[in-house]
Amino acid sequence: MRIVDVCEITQPIASPIRNAYIDFTKMTTSLVAVVTDVVRDGRRVVGYGFNSNGRYGQGGLIRERFRDRILEAAPESLRDDARDNLDPGKVWAAMMRNEKPGGHGERSVAVGTLDMAVWDAVAKIEGKPLFRLLAERHGREADPRVFVYAAGGYYYPGKENGALRAEMRGYLDRGYNVVKMKIGGASVAEDRARIEAVLAEIGSEARLAVDANGRFDLETAIAHAKMLRDYPLFWYEEAGDPLDYALQAALAEFYPNPMATGENLFSHQDARNLLRYGGMRPDRDWLQFDCALSYGLVEYLRTLEVLRQFGWSPSRCIPHGGHQMSLNIAAGLGLGGNESYPDLFQPYGGFPDGVRVEDGHITMPDLPGIGFEGKSDLIKVMRELAE
Numbered sequence: 094m095r096i097v098d099v100c101e102i103t104q105p106i107a108s109p110i111r112n113a114y115i116d117f118t119k120m121t122t123s124l125v126a127v128v129t130d131v132v133r134d135g136r137r138v139v140g141y142g143f144n145s146n147g148r149y150g151q152g153g154l155i156r157e158r159f160r161d162r163i164l165e166a167a168p169e170s171l172r173d174d175a176r177d178n179l180d181p182g183k184v185w186a187a188m189m190r191n192e193k194p195g196g197h198g199e200r201s202v203a204v205g206t207l208d209m210a211v212w213d214a215v216a217k218i219e220g221k222p223l224f225r226l227l228a229e230r231h232g233r234e235a236d237p238r239v240f241v242y243a244a245g246g247y248y249y250p251g252k253e254n255g256a257l258r259a260e261m262r263g264y265l266d267r268g269y270n271v272v273k274m275k276i277g278g279a280s281v282a283e284d285r286a287r288i289e290a291v292l293a294e295i296g297s298e299a300r301l302a303v304d305a306n307g308r309f310d311l312e313t314a315i316a317h318a319k320m321l322r323d324y325p326l327f328w329y330e331e332a333g334d335p336l337d338y339a340l341q342a343a344l345a346e347f348y349p350n351p352m353a354t355g356e357n358l359f360s361h362q363d364a365r366n367l368l369r370y371g372g373m374r375p376d377r378d379w380l381q382f383d384c385a386l387s388y389g390l391v392e393y394l395r396t397l398e399v400l401r402q403f404g405w406s407p408s409r410c411i412p413h414g415g416h417q418m419s420l421n422i423a424a425g426l427g428l429g430g431n432e433s434y435p436d437l438f439q440p441y442g443g444f445p446d447g448v449r450v451e452d453g454h455i456t457m458p459d460l461p462g463i464g465f466e467g468k469s470d471l472i473k474v475m476r477e478l479a480e
């Protein structure tokens with residue numbers, strides 16, 4: 094058993110949306126395939142991955158460093174002999190050979206993308222859904238029912254509060270009961286009016302989370318906190334720079350309601366610093382590390398171990414990104430749920446065909462691997478890459 098090829102293509106996932114920090118008009122993603130020599134059900138096993146959204150494709154890093162390290166490793170050094178499978182931890186170690194610690198940059202995105210494809214292949218080789226494989230290997234009961242919330246509420250050119258309300262109404266009509274909108278791209282007064290418009294629309298049918306995308310300095314973050322605490326929000330997300338733990342800790346003094354952050358922390362060491370210094374509260378706050386951006390599931394397992402050491406439950410994690418990889422981790426390892434972008438980042442984001450949101454939850458179908466084969470528009474572009 095061996096990996097015979099690793100393919101990458103950088104694809105556009107552009108859209109006219111804007112958050113407080115960036116617009117997505119030039120956004121791309123890396124799509125990768127890990128091709129094995131294993132055959133299951135008459136078909137060669139190929140694992141697929143892509144790098145979530147928001148950090149651009151990583152084709153340069155993948156083609157210049159990480160692909161070759163996998164292909165140049167002795168095949169037996171990547172095997173899990175006891176299970177007659179590939180060992181994702183060993184593939185990860187091969188990729189990270191000759192990489193210095195710290196300074197994670199965006200190599201964590203390149204590695205996370207390839208790691209996703211490796212886990213997809215491993216679960217396909219075992220012939221089971223990844224979430225069931227993870228639950229088994231960690232002595233847990235899988236729970237295929239996963240909480241998902243609808244992320245949107247971006248700033249679009251010319252978008253009025255009426256359009257924002259209609260967007261949120263659309264999410265409720267599709268079964269969501271938590272919705273999220275962007276803040277920080279307008280004045281406090283304008284954002285207050287946007288929030289009140291959405292709250293008037295959703296009433297008691299849903300909760301609202303808000304996301305500042307790391308835009309604020311301490312003074313602005315506190316000014317917003319004082320406005321936001323007037324409302325029963327689901328969470329106040331990423332107020333300040335992702336690495337400014339003192340800002341996050343200070344904010345807790347002004348904001349008693351739930352806070353969320355972590356989507357731009359790309360290693361278990363960064364996650365640990367957030368828990369050490371960020372003032373995050375394990376009884377109410379939320380952690381949003383996205384494995385596809387942060388060295389993959391091999392690293393995410395280390396992050397979950399850090400959480401455990403600091404008294405945090407995995408159920409406080411609701412990852413960024415809206416991809417099926419995090420849905421599998423949620424269902425298999427007991428995370429609190431997953432983000433979802435009902436209208437964006439297609440065909441990569443979203444659920445297998447036929448999966449519906451009901452009462453804010455989806456139920457994972459029993460598909461081998463991550464489940465990409467169940468999403469017809471996605472598997473079509475994946476197979477064009479490698480099959």
Ligand SMILES: [Mg+2]
Binds near residue numbers: 330
């Ligand atoms: Mg966010």
